[in-house]
Amino acid sequence: MKFKLEVCVDNITSALEAQSAGAHRIELCNSLIEGGTTPGYGTILSARNNLNISLNVIIRPRGGDFLYSDHEFDIMRRDIDICGESGVDGIVLGILLPSGAIDVERCAKLIEFAHPMSATFHRAFDMCSDPVRGLEDVIATGADRLLTSGQKDKAGDGAELISQLVGQADERIIIMPGSGINESNIAWLALVTGASEFHLSGRKTIESEMLFRRDGIMMGGVPGIAEFSRKVTDPEIVKQMINILNTI
Secondary structure, three states: OOOEEEEEEOOHHHHHHHHHOOOOEEEEOEOHHHOOEOOOHHHHHHHHHHOOOEEEEEOOOOOOOOOOOHHHHHHHHHHHHHHHHOOOOEEEEOOEOOOOOEOHHHHHHHHHHHOOOEEEEOHHHHHOOOHHHHHHHHHHHOOOEEEEOOOOOOOOOOHHHHHHHHHHHOOOOEEEEEOOOOOOOHHHHHHHHOOOEEEEOOEEEEEOOOOOOOOOOOOOOOOOOOOOEEEEEOHHHHHHHHHHHHOO
């Protein structure tokens, strides 16, 4: 089986490191601490101009839930337009109804609008009320791929459901596990779930090169978020994951 590794990044440095390590595809986001939101136009263009592997961009106007207003829906459509103009390969999106069901109608409209870019339905699926019905609804939207942790916080804990979804999909859509995937569980997940694509960030923490550091101020006001360090993709982790998949 031929495996593919998608690396989720929220900066251009990580995108380039992932590509250098052999990643098959990049999912470009902003603010991974919120689960990923749509990156800025400049970031999208920079990534497209500097990457020669597939580039998918998340279409998510804000953090929080996946129930969007008409204004937010319009923002998503306009962001898709920018992605198309920028030469992006695919979009990543997900909308739910208040009931917890997949919003098939609005997702299908965005996916049709995005064509010929591919479409991945993201982990909004993990918040839907019924995963069996949800998968059929995701397929009905026209999505090419479903990113899921098996409705658990980490994919390792949701492996049983992921395996069921792979069987239910019956090659009508790609089921791609993501969340908490690392060198200790990726081989096991591949064998247990039958999935052929995997999604991870593979990050490490790097220190700021700032010499002067003002203490006692948090720009985001969020405790635990360091001002003088940041997370970027570690190419050695990505290489290790690919090597593991290649031995299966």
